[in-house]
Amino acid sequence: MFHMGWFLTTGFGVYGWNQPWSGNVRSDVGRPDLFVDTATSLERAGFDYLMFEDSSVLPDVFRGSFESSVRGGQAVRFDPMPLMPLVAQATSRIGIVATAATTFYPPFLAARLYQTLDHLTDGRIGINLVTASPHAAAQNYGLEKHVEHDLRYEMADEWMQAVDALWGSWETGALQMDESTGVFADHTKIHHVDFEGGFYRTRGPLNTPPGPQGRPVICQAGGSPAGRNLGATHADTIISAVVGVDAMKAYRDDISERLLAVGRKPSDVKVLFLVAPILADTDAEAQEKRDRMRAAQAANIDGNLAAMSYFTSMDFSKFDLDAPLPDLSENNGHQSTMADFARSGKTLREIAANHRTIESIELCGTTETVAGQMAEAMEHAGGDGFLIASPVTRKNVAEIADGLAPVLRRKGLIRSGYDYAHFRDNLLAF
Ligand SMILES: Cc1cc2nc3c(=O)[nH]c(=O)nc-3n(C[C@H](O)[C@H](O)[C@H](O)COP(=O)(O)O)c2cc1C
Numbered sequence: 001m002f003h004m005g006w007f008l009t010t011g012f013g014v015y016g017w018n019q020p021w022s023g024n025v026r027s028d029v030g031r032p033d034l035f036v037d038t039a040t041s042l043e044r045a046g047f048d049y050l051m052f053e054d055s056s057v058l059p060d061v062f063r064g065s066f067e068s069s070v071r072g073g074q075a076v077r078f079d080p081m082p083l084m085p086l087v088a089q090a091t092s093r094i095g096i097v098a099t100a101a102t103t104f105y106p107p108f109l110a111a112r113l114y115q116t117l118d119h120l121t122d123g124r125i126g127i128n129l130v131t132a133s134p135h136a137a138a139q140n141y142g143l144e145k146h147v148e149h150d151l152r153y154e155m156a157d158e159w160m161q162a163v164d165a166l167w168g169s170w171e172t173g174a175l176q177m178d179e180s181t182g183v184f185a186d187h188t189k190i191h192h193v194d195f196e197g198g199f200y201r202t203r204g205p206l207n208t209p210p211g212p213q214g215r216p217v218i219c220q221a222g223g224s225p226a227g228r229n230l231g232a233t234h235a236d237t238i239i240s241a242v243v244g245v246d247a248m249k250a251y252r253d254d255i256s257e258r259l260l261a262v263g264r265k266p267s268d269v270k271v272l273f274l275v276a277p278i279l280a281d282t283d284a285e286a287q288e289k290r291d292r293m294r295a296a297q298a299a300n301i302d303g304n305l306a307a308m309s310y311f312t313s314m315d316f317s318k319f320d321l322d323a324p325l326p327d328l329s330e331n332n333g334h335q336s337t338m339a340d341f342a343r344s345g346k347t348l349r350e351i352a353a354n355h356r357t358i359e360s361i362e363l364c365g366t367t368e369t370v371a372g373q374m375a376e377a378m379e380h381a382g383g384d385g386f387l388i389a390s391p392v393t394r395k396n397v398a399e400i401a402d403g404l405a406p407v408l409r410r411k412g413l414i415r416s417g418y419d420y421a422h423f424r425d426n427l428l429a430f
Helices: 033-044 083-089 107-120 135-140 149-167 225-234 245-261 283-299 301-312 335-343 348-354 367-381 394-410 423-427
Strands: 003-008 049-052 095-101 125-130 175-178 183-185 217-220 237-240 270-275 385-388
Touching (some): 003 033, 033 049, 033 394, 049 125, 049 217, 083 095, 083 107, 095 217, 107 125, 149 225, 217 225, 217 423, 245 270, 245 367, 301 348
Parallel strands (some): 003 049, 049 095, 095 125, 125 217, 217 237
Antiparallel strands (some): 175 183
């Protein structure tokens, strides 16, 4: 069996505006309904979690303008945190992961926020641990510019230690709520943390009792060596968009080695790979649909350059479209992505034409065909499952939750129910 998650690629944002089958985007903007509908459908389908991307910048990198960010609504983001309890209220088992940038949340604020969310979700909250990359995001929080790539990860590691110390500031059994003795909480079991690191200091304890999970689920996505080490040290689930089954296998093996090196077991972390299945009633129809989608994407050079600029914080309008890209992997943004671009030896026009929604393998066909492709890829790669990264429209969600998932379940490939009440227990159940 493998695990399933859904990556909401633009967080609590706008999906499919002005596109066919996007539903009532106008009335959905800034409302919980689309996300509540998505969560209830995916819970019915047996998904482990929904992961909400987040960022706190309105990019003006591409051509120095906000136009490509807001024209189609792509860069609009509401704060995901207040949405989490609303999604939880409508569901009972699915995990809900909200992204927090370690660079911008002081450890005390994050520890208390996620502990409170763990209570509000009955033990189903998770953090997607990111360091964020754009200088503009750092400037929104008062920094002159963003911290250098590997130093960000060093800081994130210490941040996680401080947050863990705060989560541990109430011993198990501190919360008594015993009316007969008149003791709500036993003060002898609550301690200062007195955390003094190179970057962070916090006195503690939290003034919030431990949540049902004790420690919320930790998710991590960075693919550079520093990113992988952070994941291996702290995460319960790692998500990756490496391309091809061989790269997936190499990634899973590399994470297993890093886990062993820090004294953890490979089975302590579930590695999920990004996919965006293209489904139809026949394989031929699905392939036609894929070809149409790819052609439209390839023709949209400007849109693709804007997306690449957003991910990397580099203005791709400045490079010659018909020359190979220089090696930009030393940039402060997404190092692994930039290294892949340079290695390809392709011209910028070719890279932009092929730039697609990030996915590890192509899944295309009927629900039967795609289920078979997924089983085969997992068998080869030894990964733990998939994270769907299709745009969140009710049509896409129905195709997966009510089309693909029942076929996967009939084949015994995904769970048929949840054994536990809390997110981590279900994630680690197999
Ligand atoms: C599937 C996936 C989801 C991500 N989600 C976010 C996010 O929500 N917010 C964010 O700032 N970065 C996000 N990132 C970026 C990563 O946290 C990381 O900064 C990026 O992959 C570059 O890291 P690297 O240099 O270690 O490869 C995501 C990356 C991937 C692959």
